[in-house]
Amino acid sequence: MEIVDIFVEYPSGMSIADRATLIQQLETVAPSERLAAILRELAASEAPPAVTAMIGGVSVRLDARVDGTFSVSRDSASSKKSRSGYRLFNLGRSWSKDQRQQFGRFAHTLSAASAAGAIGYGHSITVWTLAAVFNVSALVVLFVVLFLRGMDSMNGE
Amino acid sequence: MGLGLFALAIGLAVCAYGSYMTNRGRKADRERSHSRVSH
Numbered sequence: 001m002e003i004v005d006i007f008v009e010y011p012s013g014m015s016i017a018d019r020a021t022l023i024q025q026l027e028t029v030a031p032s033e034r035l036a037a038i039l040r041e042l043a044a045s046e047a048p049p050a051v052t053a054m055i056g057g058v059s060v061r062l063d064a065r066v067d068g069t070f071s072v073s074r075d076s077a078s079s080k081k082s083r084s085g086y087r088l089f090n091l092g093r094s095w096s097k098d099q100r101q102q103f104g105r106f107a108h109t110l111s112a113a114s115a116a117g118a119i120g121y122g123h124s125i126t127v128w129t130l131a132a133v134f135n136v137s138a139l140v141v142l143f144v145v146l147f148l149r150g151m152d153s154m155n156g157e
Numbered sequence: 158m159g160l161g162l163f164a165l166a167i168g169l170a171v172c173a174y175g176s177y178m179t180n181r182g183r184k185a186d187r188e189r190s191h192s193r194v195s196h
Contacts, residue, residue: 107171135164138165
């Protein structure tokens, strides 16, 4: 058994986040009696909700069962299995909002370093060769690209 | 020439990785908030 996060979303916009017990052998998620009672109560006035659970870091769709528990959707389960092979090429878990903000700051730091490098390099050159022009141009390009990338990564979402 | 190539290689690699992971994070956030779409 495992404790998992469960999310219930109604078409009206109401969302409920709770924790539930995953029974792996039965591929079943058992919610708390409190959540089950709320869902029964809301069933009278709301359209059927979409229920998902975070299992192993993956959002998995759940199907409601008559006994009040949820079964792991067959589609979700198969896609989860197929992803395990893909993990070899996975470059890390997807970034949270804070991580994206941090990357934006990091990109801006590199951007500022590129600008400082370009200015310092330019002032240190006495003879402008093709290589020197290329180096300064590369730093200027990096300054612009990293600045824009950083702004996009911290777009105030 | 070497400095420019080195800086470009490192900088663009950081940019590409950051763009990829940022987009993945946003996509994951979108799917989480619209949980009708699952993995």
